[in-house]
Amino acid sequence: MAAKRQQLLDFAVLGLLHEAPMHGYEVRKRLDLAIGPFRALSFGTLYPALRGLVAEGYLSERAAATPTTSRRPRIVYQLTPLGRERFAELARGADEAAYDDEGFALRVAFFSRTEGSVRLRILEGRRARLEERLATLREEHGSGDTWSRLLTRHTEESLQRDLRWLADLIAAERGSPVHPGTLTDPSHPAFQAPGRATT
Structure with a gap:
């Protein structure tokens, strides 16, 4: 995966895990539903990215408490303090990649955690x-x-x-x-x- 796209994926995963710990399937589902550049993301791309974030200390992993029908335990990923710092660092960036079609959609998805x-x-x-x-x-x-x-x-x-x-x-x-109520109306x-x- 190209370095720019890898950084976008790392940013997306760290941003999602800010909300709560998730297993890989849930991360993929959320990326598919909410974040344009990673719709139809394959597990073959996501799991190496998750493992890389674990290796760098940005995520921790544990077996899910709820058993599954599969023989393999489902792994839950959680943001570490270092991962929060890394996400904040990425969120402070505003280079040209943040303005293009893929980068912009992703950055807006996490504007609530952006200065x-x-x-x-x-x-x-x-x-x-x-x-x-x-x-x-x-x-x-x-x-x-x-x-x-x-x-x-x-x-x-x-x-x-x-x-x-x-x-x-x-x-x-x-x-x-602005006109009264303009930006307070969700519609x-x-x-x-x-x-x-x-x-």
Whole structure:
């Protein structure tokens, strides 16, 4: 696994285990459900990563108290104090990897454990990245056949929607004035995943 993706996976696992100890199957299920870059993650990738985190002292492991039908005991992984420090160190990072499609989705998943100043840098970096993408798209607008133009328009609308979502989050981080109740309402677009409409 490439070093960048390995670091993302380590960050994701340490972040999940901040909540509670989990066995490998539960970690994989949570990654599949909640964190974009690691949907459909194989056990062949996850278990070596867990073993590596144990070897580095970031996780401890123990046999589950509840027996299973399998002959092998189910292993439960728990964050160590060193693992908490490592997660905090990774959460303080705000390099370009935090702005790309995979890194950004993962970082937002753990924003509740990220310092406000770091959240703001990541949000602003992501906004700059999408603004560049939108500008490039507009330069090429109108080229190609009808279907290509339709796809371009759809992509442009998606980028604009994501940029509005980011603008709401940035305003909240900066403490900018907002309309009463705007960011306290869970149905507000700022609390929805980009591209997901509210009902």
